[in-house]
Amino acid sequence: MKLNMRMLALVLVLGIGLLLTACGGGGGGAQTGGGQTGGATGAPEPVTIQIGSDGENLAFDKKELTVKTGQQVTLEFKNNSVAQQHNWVLVKGGESAATQIANDGLVAGLEKDYLPEDQSNIIAHTGVVEPQASASITFTAPAAGTYLYICTVPGHYPLMQGTLIVQ
Template sequence: MKKIKSILMASICLTLLVSCGKSKEEKVAQKATITKGSAVANKKMIVVDSDGVVNISMVTDDRMKFNLKKITVKAGQKIKLTLTHTGRLNKKIMGHNVVFLNKGVALSTFASKAAASKKNDYIPVGSSAVLAHTKMLGGGETTTIEFTAPGAGIYDYICSFPAHYGLMKGKLIVE
């Protein structure tokens, strides 16, 4: 009798779980909408003004994602990056920044050093690994930095808040 109750309960739970999901058609339609919307949004996220300054609007939230995974610029170009944290959580709980690293920096090694640098917003003091960085933001905050693109190459950028770099990373491609 106990075994029958367990099987019956498992069947009910499985039925409820399956019926709560979206159909295959709904999932495909949602994915197409997100992809299309992202492509349109990304075109407006990087704009070169008449002076040749690359204006980048990067957005993040409480889900630990940057809206941009790749940024392409020319060597020596001026970059003006505005980071906006659209989430709600405090920076002590879900802080985000953008840290551009020099070529060849091991992400895990840098992230370990950054995690030990809480008093400096998770930026290791005097680190030669950092090309440029924003301040740490909490939900609803925005900051802007300006820097010059380095020489040609591929540079990593991450969020240095502890344990975020695995999901919050991208590439700065300098041509």
């Protein structure tokens, strides 16, 4: 009898818990709906993107990424190679800007993560990522357009590159 009362109490507690969860969920759902309706004017939801190097090739495993203007982007870069160092550098400007960054990065050397002193044409970058290691960076997606991302480890650009499309 004592056990049954305990079980009854447990059922009641669980029942109230479910009720509260249901109410909370409903409220959250309504808020989310409102946010989506105002999506045209509000900032887009943050996004996490995973990209890696393509095994032992001097290439990224994704040649194209797409994000939205003003979106907070968390980029997780995994170096899948067992031998090569790599980095991920997002370039403002086209091929000539990318070539300049790669050349200046080569001169700057490993201690500067193969990045130039003048970073005015770099939107975001990781440091040099060792074989089998990972790096995570967060940046705000720039104005709509097409951007190159490259690896500036010597000899990897122009082979190692991809395109970020900002919508």
